Amino acid sequence: MLEGEQKDPAQADRGAVGPIRSYQWILPDVGEGIHEAEIVRWLVGPGDWVGLDQPIADIQTDKSVMEIPSPVAGQVARLFAQEGQLVRIGTVLVEFAVAAPNPAGDAPNGLPPGQSPHQANLAPSSERRVLATPAVRRLARELGVNLQQVTPGGEGGRVRAEDVRRHANAPQPTDDHPVEPVEPVELVEPTAPLASSPGRMDRVPFRGTRRAIADHMVKAKFTAPHVTTMDEVDVARLVALRESLRPEAERRGVRLTYLPFVLKAAVTALREYPYLNASLDDERAEIVLKREYHIGIAVDDPTGLVVPVLRDVDQKSILQLSVELAALTEKAHARTLSVPESHGSTFTVTNFGSLGGRFATPIINYPEVAILGTGRIEQRPIVLADGSLAARPVMGVVLTFDHRVIDGGLAARFLNRVMGLLGYPERLLLEML
Amino acid sequence: MVGTPPNVAEDHLVDWFRWMITMRTFDQRAWNLQRQGKIGTYAPFSGQEAAQIGCMSALRADDWIASSYREWAGLAYFGVPLVQPLLSSAGHPDGGCMPESLNVLPIQVVIGAQLLHGVGLAWASKLQQQGRVAMTVFGDGATSQGDFHEALNLASVMKLPAIFVCQNNRWAISLPVERQMNVRSVAQRALAYDIDGFRVDGNDVLATAQVMRSVVDRVRQEQVPVLVELVTYRLGAHTTADDPTRYRDAGEQAAGAAADPLVRYAAYLTAQGLLDAAARARMQQEAQSAVDHAVAELERRGRVDAWTVFDQVYATRPAQLEEQRHELQQRVLAHRADGAGGGAR
Structure with missing residues (x-):
């Protein structure tokens, strides 16, 4: 285990x-105790001269990304794996040409002279990293289950024993190939490029905005226990009110949407239920109730979700909110939001209905403790108070809340209040400053 | 560094620094050796050189040491050859063979178990009236183990010349010290056993050496145990299998690096006119060659037959062990003869 060195077989044969x-x-x-690692990036290429301990590659294991220092001083002759490739422990990865004689003797890596070390066990590069304990991995081996294909059910995307068993018991649709490595292949000639991964797929780097969104979502979802409550509200009056106000707004150069009404309804309810306009300070074991009403607005953008912040919503008119919303949305798409325009929200609203969909289970904009979602307004059959059936414009409303801070009863009371204001928007007049 | 400097000869002061540089160089090389596959799991000690060398500097050459796996800087200073940690991490059967001339136990990997061994050694020293003390060194994590309390209690009850040195590097793998104990210091635990407890800035080699000297003298003369907490910081990972960036933020890392004992001590020695750039470069060069030498020694001794793992267990092998050794030898040789190569070696 102490030497990875061996004489060139061809030269050894000639003596x-x-x-x-x-x-x-x-x-x-x-x-x-790891058994495979992913080549994240090569820091050297064939032909490069390297010094002892000079970094040659970054590789990733279950635990971390680590830098590999060169084991020798010399010239890199070949690399035997591509970036992104998953490689088993014990695989030849790099061949160096070194000048110094080897005092350790013949074939110390266990390969007899003349036998070529093969580039074995190079798993397909499409494999994602599976999080599982050794016991679970063993169970998977015993049951002949490929961990890659198991839907993880554990925290942080971990595959648990029960997931493996469930997978093993489920009928397998197609070629459930075993976890065993692929057939050993011949050494790649230095002149030939490494075979690219087969199959019809594209591999997209996971970084930048996408990575940031992912980190934020994971943090939110795995920190706050999420519960979503949903309901429907008859918004006939709101539709009529908006229609009646639109010409006036347009005269003043403002396009009036439903969102400012939703924001006003939300803030009115937030003032009455301060635990929804809050965050949890874990360190100090305190719930922080905020007396400012800065509302995050989820904006869909081709490059990824953006959440600009509309500040002091409680102090602004519906017309003013409309104007600011338009400006913020434009800036969000142009990625020109200032820091106050993109940070410091106390509660978030997502109008997923603008893209379709009546209901959703939004993820809280952590460290906030709740998020309000509004669905598409559409004509639905509803039962009126007198028992008759009618077609009315109905909007789905959902509230996801952090159950550490908010219980179901409080969430329902809050959502009822919001629905009351959306169903009878004239009530908002009573809340005017 | 504040306070009165200890009464230490100048060449001693510089010697400590030379050892700190040597061991830092060693530590970094050992890390690389693991990544290169030349040794197995290794626990780096960078950042704790002052605490380790400072505490060992107070011992007499025939005193006992029972340490954890992260004490190589101190052990090397005490006389253990530099190849020893490499053999140990490489899983070489000689990894536990400390020099005959030193009373140093093989390193203990089980957290806190060496405290009990230290107590036993102290007890033996007392019974044999050898005037030796037994120093046992452990991390902050070990203080949450039952062994810690058993060891301190027995040493206190039996009035044994045992020195318990806690290298409080703030992290038990990924658990910060304030989350594993509800007391403000390790040192205050001494009160529970009615023994003396000291808390020292372990990143100050002078303070550490000074306190340790008076502690060792007292323990030797009065035959009582003492607990010392050396407050230090593990600059790197818990082991080569760990990634501290997952649980420590960059701010803490930076603060730790700013308190690096090498930086502090170099500044002190330079201000005292005991160190200049040329001397430092020379020391660095010597450190490099000492480390190279140890690596070469590892490679020279590195490959042994599997059945020799039995050889270091007893002075004279019992029949049963001899049988097992023979059986393993036969199997390995048969495996090789089958043309399976030397893979079983």
Whole structure:
């Protein structure tokens, strides 16, 4: 285990070892009991000269990304894996040409002279990293289950024993290939490029905005226990009110949407239920009730979700909110939001209905404790108070809340209040400052 | 560094720094050796050199040491060859063979178990009236183990010349010290056993050496145990299998680096006129060659037959062990003869 060095087989066969020798570096267990690692990036390429301990690659294991320092000083002759490829421990990864003689003797890596070390066990590069404990991995092996295909049910996307068993018991649709490595293949000639991964797919780098959104969502979802409550509200009066106000707004150059009404209704309810306009300070074991009403507005953008912040919604008129909303949305798409326009929201509203959909289960904009979602307004059959059936414009409303801070009863009371204001928007007049 | 400097000869002061540089160089190389597959799991000690060297500096050459796996800077200073940690991490059967001339136990990987061994050694020293003390070194995590309390209690009851040195590097793998104990210091735990407890800035090699000297003298003369907490910081990972960026933020890392004992001590020595750039460069070069030498030694001794793992267990092998050794030898040789190569070695 102490040497990854071996003589060039061809030279060994001739019995003439020249001054330049081949050193093949085998991927060791760089962690503690790991059996595979992903090549994140090569820091050197064939032909490069490297010094001892000079970084040659970044590789990723279950635990972390780590830098590999060169085991020798010499010239890189070949690389045996591509970036993004998952490689088993014990695979030859790099061949160096080194000048110094080897005092350790023949074939110390366990390969007899003349036998070529094969580039074995290179798993397909499409494999994602599976989080699972050794016990679960063993169970998967025993049951012949490929962990890659198991839907994780555990925290943080971990595959648990029960997930493996469920997978094993479920009827398998197609070729459930075992976890065993692919057939050993011949050494790749230095002149030939490495075979690219087969299959029809594109691999898109996971970084930037997408990565940031992912981190934020994971943090929110795995920190706050999410519960979503849903209801429908008859918005006939709101539709009529907006229609009647639109010409006036247009005269003043403002396009009036439903969102400012939703924001006003939300803020009115937030003032009455301060625990929804809050955050949880875990460190100090305190719930922080905010006396400012800065509302995050989820904006869909091709480059990824943006949430501009409309500040002091409680102090602004519906017309003013309309104007600011239009400006913020434009800036959000142009990615020109200032810091106050993109940070510091105390509650968030997502109008998923603008893109379709009556209901959704939004993720809280952490560290806030609740998010209000509004669905598409559409004609639905509803039962009126007198028992008759009628077609009315109905909007789905949903509230996702952090159950650490808010219980179901409070959430329902809050949502009822919002619905009351959306169903009878003239009530908002009573709340005018 | 504040306070009165200890009464230490100048060449001693510089020697400590030379050892700190050597061991920092060693630590970084050992990390690389693990990544290269030349050794197995390794627990880096960077940041704790002052605490380790400072505490070992107070011992007499025949005193006992029972330490954890993160004490190589101190052990090397005490006389353990630099190849020893490499052999140990490589899983070499000689990894536990400390030099015959030193009373140093093989490193203990089980958290806190060495405290009990230290107490046993202290008890033996007392019974044999050898005038030796037994120092046992452990991390902050070990203080939450039952062994810690058993060891301190027995040493206190039996009035043993045991020195309990806690290297409080703030992190038990990923658990910060304030989350694993509800007391403000490790040192205050001494009160429970009615023994003396000290809390020292372990990143100050002078303060550490000074306190340790008076502690060792007292323990030797009065035959009582003492608990010392050396407050330090683990600059790197818990082991080569760990990634501290997952649980420590950049601000803390930076603060830790700012308190690096090498930086502090170099500043002190420079201000005292005991160190200049040329001397430092020379020391760095010597450190590099000492480390190279140890790596070469590892590679020279690195490959042994599997059945030799039995050889270091007893002075004379019992029949049963001899049988197992023979059986393993036969199997390995048969495996090799089958043309399976040397893979079983």
